[in-house]
Amino acid sequence: MIRYGPAGWMYDDWAGVVYPAPKPRKFDPLAYLAGYFDTIEVNSTFYRPAAPTTIQSWLRRVEHNPRFRFTAKLYQRFTHQRKTTWTADEVDEVRAGFDPLLESGRLGAVLIQFPWSYRRTDENREWLDDLTRTFGHYPLVLEVRHATWNTPAFFDGLMERGIGFVNIDQPLFRNSIKPTAHATSQVGYVRVHGRNYQDWFREKAGRDERYDYLYTPDELQPWADRTKEIAAEPQTEDVFVVTNNHYRGKAVTNALQLQSMVEGKKVPAPPPLFNEYGEVLDPYAEPAAPPVEP
Template sequence: MIRFGPAGWTYKDWAGVVYPKPCPKEFDPLVAIARLFTTIEINTSFYGPVTPKNAHLWLERTAFNPDFRFTAKLWQRFTHQRDEPWTAEDVRWTRVGLGIMHKAGRLGAVLVQFPWSFRNVPENRDWVDSIVDAFGDFPLVLEVRHASWNEPSYYAELVERGLGFVNIDQPLYKDSIAPSARATAAVGYVRVHGRNYKEWFRHKSPIDRYDYLYSAKELAPWAERTKEIASHPRVQDVYVITNNHARGKGVANALMLEAMVTGRTVEAPEPLLREYEEVLGPYARPVDLLSTTVALQQ
């Protein structure tokens, strides 16, 4: 199955574009996303472990859509804060929330996302090995952004260990890993970040960095790559995540990709369709997200 969805669902600048504004208290953004899509990438898990309370709540609130799956970024303690080793307690707390979702059959993948500065050197390979030792019973997918990882031995190792490779779209600099359609495990993963060259390395704000709207022409190759990944014999599920979240642009592009891959018209929130009519219009019809979401909660 190919699942499409954005990265994260709680952004202030989505009000009036994806979600209603003002937003009534009975409107649940997560229910709205599960109404539109079949996956969501949890963003908050990058900043701290998923709590058992949240894991149970998220499962309960999306239970109406049996095809809906969560993917979750691994806590940055394991991927970005590498000055000192993590502790057994760090691993234990991280595993609790993820384990609840995994046991329920609703955790599609755990995203092990490394920054561009993470190069293919022996000590970093050892670091990856340690993560796999700690979390290898979860469906892991590895995202690397530096071109030094683009070598056959790395991909062969992922296949041998059943680890997924994250095919990414990002601004292409000299040492950036390029777009691909690699399938190394049962889980295939596509993640598009946008192409905001000006803000990519400035670190002013995540909103600025991921402020980019793909055109249909730019997305078309990714629709074909998604089909290629899904057709691979070892792949059982594919997750297509749009991380260009500024002002709901990732929501628009996720809907466009779904329409391009499936050949079907999708439903889009009315304000989103008005905001991005030029690119989204040919692929979507409007839906009243407020009324349909509230109805699902009753």
């Protein structure tokens, strides 16, 4: 099973681009997207652990799509705030949100995302070992961005522990990890961030500026090929292809294109998207009501 989808669903700039405008009464963006995609990566859990009541709401809103799986980012306390060791209460708070997803069968992966500054040192390897043991009962995938991690021993270790590797596309600067097609567990993962070189490391760049990038078909085709390669590995059971270049629905556009490239056919797409990206989308998608209705 290969599942495609964007990172997140709550963006004001998607109104009239991805979502209809004005929005219909009782419009639910999560349920709407779950009619087109079989996964969405949850970003909000990076900033704060999700409450169990919130998780139950998400689960109800995707019931109409039995193929749908969430992936969710681990709370930044464990990946970006490493000056002090985490506490048992912090672990319990994260588990309280992730456990209902796991128990419902809707948790595709927990994404452990480290920043580019996280290099392969003895101290960082020890932190990573402790972290993956702490949350080892979840399907884990790991994203590192620095080239020091690109060693056979590292990938062998992931495979031994059943941890998936996140193959990323990012602006390539000195010592940035380059595009790969590694499959180190039952879960394969592709994550494309865009190639906005101008704003990627600019200190004052906002979220929208950093992820404002629309891939061309020529840039996406190698990722479609890598997706097929990952899916063909004997240990791979599920592949998640997530687009994080969210500004003005570009992630949705590129996710649909990637799906079409891999499957070799046009795919259904939200009709509003064609107002802005019709010329780009026409060879890959066709406007349609959600094929899985909420």
